Amino acid sequence: MSAVFEQIFQVGFLAAIVRIATPLAFATLGEMFSERAGVLNLGIEGIMLLSAMAGFTATSLSGSLWLGVLVAVLVGAAMGALHALFTVALGLSQHVCGIGVTLFSSGLAYFLYRLIFGQQSVPPSIDGFKPVPIPLLSGMPVLGPAVFNQFTLVYLAIMAVPLAAFVLYRTPWGLSVRMVGENPRAADSAGVSVIATRFQAVILGGALMGLAGAFLTMAQFNAFTFGVVSGRGWVAIALVVFGRWDPWRSAGAALLFAFVDALQLRMQASGLGHIPYEAFLMLPFIFTIVAMAFMSRNAVAPSALLKPFRREER
Template sequence: MDWLELFISAGFWAATLRIAAPLIFGTIGELICERAGVLNLGIEGIMTMGAMVGWMWVFQGGSLWGAIMFAAFIGAMFGLLHAVFAVHLGLSQHVSGIGITMLASSLSYFVFRMFLPNSTTPPKITAFQPLEIPYLSKLPFLGEALFSHTAMTYLALAIIPVAIYMLYRTPVGRAVRMAGENPVALEAQGIDVLHIRTGAVMVGSALMAVGGAYLTISAFDAFFFGMINGRGWICVALVIFASWKPGRALFGALLFAGLDAFQVRAQQLAGGIIPYQFFLMLPYILSIAAMVVMSKRMIYPKALLVPFRRGDRI
């Protein structure tokens, strides 16, 4: 395989979409939280939890779509916990989020071990299969690159326009954005800032958990310890890269995933010359680079990290 062939192979583009999908869920989830003014560092743990419960649901005989719903529900519950701490009690969003990540990931591992005490090789489930779209899947290049994905990958792509519509075209979305920009003004409109923020954090956390579940019920078919492997933190970086805009989050996730897919293939080409660890570092280095690039043009929500207490005047 040649370097150029890499980019014109359908497999590369298919892999890009596959890598991007969980990041899209996570990034949009984090973006919704932050747009409402709440940083959610629980993301890494919530994604782990989503990956575990989604997989477990199917393993116990549940349906794949049920698994998504269940993961979303559990994610929303952890979001509610974060909202109680960071929104209602006004605790430090950093500290609460890190606490949620600790709790959610340790609880995932504990529960997994309770159901499967002695499994060394993780058991497998029947995950989402690629959809056979009539005619389109048969197209020569595009068929493999774009039209042979699982339903969950298309779901990931579909949430972007939904998020854009909800955030910019509906009263609820306007309230969410105002909760992150000027909560006092929102309160003056008679809308409860705490409720809006709580709702946003719950919805965002549900999406994060679905992103985690994508890994175990669509991308792979098993749950491994440490399988999230920093993806949650990468999503936090992508939100900054996207300057808190959903459309750009899609672009960021695709760009990032493309480079990651490239990295895996370049590893095979350059194998032996450059140690594989340096390729594995690339996603993390790229995330940092992305934040550096965007640092000059950041337009962050004004009330991000600022707890809202009714009656406080700033």
Template sequence: MIAVLDQILQVGFLAAIVRIATPLIFATLGEMFSERSGVLNLGIEGIMLISAMTGFSAAYYSGSLWVGIAAAAATGALLGFLHAVLTVALGLSQHVAGIGLTLFSTGLAFFLFRLIFGQQATPPSITGFATVPIPLLSQIPVLGPVIFNQFTLVYIAILAVPLAAFVLYRTPWGLALRMAGENPRAADSAGVSVIRIRFQAVVLGGALMGIAGAFLSMAQFNAFTFGVISGRGWVAIALVVFGRWDPWRCAGAALLFAAIDALQLRLQASGLGHIPYQAFLVLPFVLTIVAMALISRNAVAPAALLKPFRREER
């Protein structure tokens, strides 16, 4: 027990929580925007995976990490556009389209990675993002190393939460987005193009998912592997429900999952050798399921979620 406490009561543990939460924040905000417009995107796992691959490949050959981030965001936006064509324009089942998109993206990512890099004995790697301490603020005890001595993408994720809340609740576009997800008929009567708003939300969500995938391959692991996402896309979908489709709550849910994930890593390092490591690996997902079971009963999803909109149907 003392060994466990020694692992937890460290500034590095809190800093790890913030880093682990970063891709979840990007992915969860992306899924939240999509769902608030009325479109469930089950393609998130595949979008994150192929974006991690394209971002890593672009950074590897260009030598620029930001080119990689741009490539990943563009990949995510493109696949988000494809999902919007299937679900918004054609009105196909959002469940089927999303799962199909994940399967397609996963297979395409594996194929392209083998095509680009071949079968190498040593997997390719890059020099990923380095921490960027903010002058003065990084010297604040505890809070400084935890918040203000992180990767640039971590700072962007932190700023993305209040920005998402502002856009969603304080702008005409955010109002139109919420109307499209709650009552698209009323939105259409008010002159809002529901189709356009949903397209924009799904494409924006896809871009954020792409950045989430790129963070894993370009900042957290500095390499692309076939297990780099490891179910984080599915977790993000659960976190949206856990956060009740609100940016602040979704970010809090991401931090909670990250804390459990960081804890299981510390528990593995604490020397509890009599417990199989698989038990620690599954801990965050089990607790997420439990939390979902308790919270989802009272969660109220957008009223028009999963419902296609066609102006000619009344």
């Protein structure tokens, strides 16, 4: 047993957890902002894929990694704006629109990728982000190599969590977001524009989903494949619920899932396959469904989630 333990928890395991958690943290924070404003964004899976493709393509054509990140973020924000146009401005049903956005953006990602790169036997790759060790801190035992010798995008994700919490809980805009998600009628009476605030939150959410996509193709895999997102968007939907719509808890949930995922990868690699690895991949979904059954009693979901707001209808 201890041999198994050592094989799994060797150096690099913690670093792997941090790396796997990064795109999930971006995506989860993005979905959280959207949902806190009262808009469920099931477009996340497709938005991540399209951003991943767009960022990869921009970098591949221009040679600039940061230009790729910028393009991915802009594409994510644009798709967020599209979802907001349908669900906030037009008040259409959020879940069906979200599926529509996912189908549309993944279709577009496949189409454009095939158009630009053709059908190649070996998928084209880019020279992706390299780890940037932080002076002094990276010399620390354990935490040094795991946390402070990572990609710049990882540091960005680590900073994004307290920043998101600050924005949501300590700024007037964050208050507006929470108000339009809980009680849009009251927010409207208090002079907060429900439509504008929801638009902003969903667009910010889309931009964060874009960052998640960029990380996948530009730091983690350095190539775009059709399965590059492979359900990570749905995982983020689960993590937001599991993290009770709170930035800290959602990030914690992302770390927890990353731990399970890293463990599963290690067990697969070391051939200790007594338990099928799929069992681990299932866990976040099962946990979330079970957690939802327990949570619903103290209703922590934003009250106005899934409810469109039309000012004239009272």
